[in-house]
Amino acid sequence: MNDIVERVLSSASHPVGAEARERVAQYIVLLASTGKTSRDLERFGKAYLREIMKPDPRYSGC
Numbered sequence: 001m002n003d004i005v006e007r008v009l010s011s012a013s014h015p016v017g018a019e020a021r022e023r024v025a026q027y028i029v030l031l032a033s034t035g036k037t038s039r040d041l042e043r044f045g046k047a048y049l050r051e052i053m054k055p056d057p058r059y060s061g062c
Contacts, residue, residue: 004028004038008045012053020052 005025009016016024027048028041036044 001025001028001032004041004045007042008049011046012049014053016049016053020049023052024049 005021005028008024008028009021024045028045031041031044
C-alpha cells in the first residue's frame with residue numbers, strides 16, 4: 001500500500017505536504033477495501049491528488 005501512495009505522491013510536480021500525504025493515504029486505503037486493483041488505486045490516487053492540489057472551481061460549492 002505504501003508503494004502505491006509513494007508512486008502517487010512522486011507524480012506531483014511539486015512537493016506534497018503532510019496533510020495531503022495523509023489524505024491520499026486514507027483515500028487509497030478506502031479504495032483498496034473495495035477490491036480495486038493496484039493499477040486502479042494508483043490512477044484514482046493521482047486524480048485525487050490533482051483535485052487536492054488544484055481543485056476544479058466548478059465543483060467548489062461556491
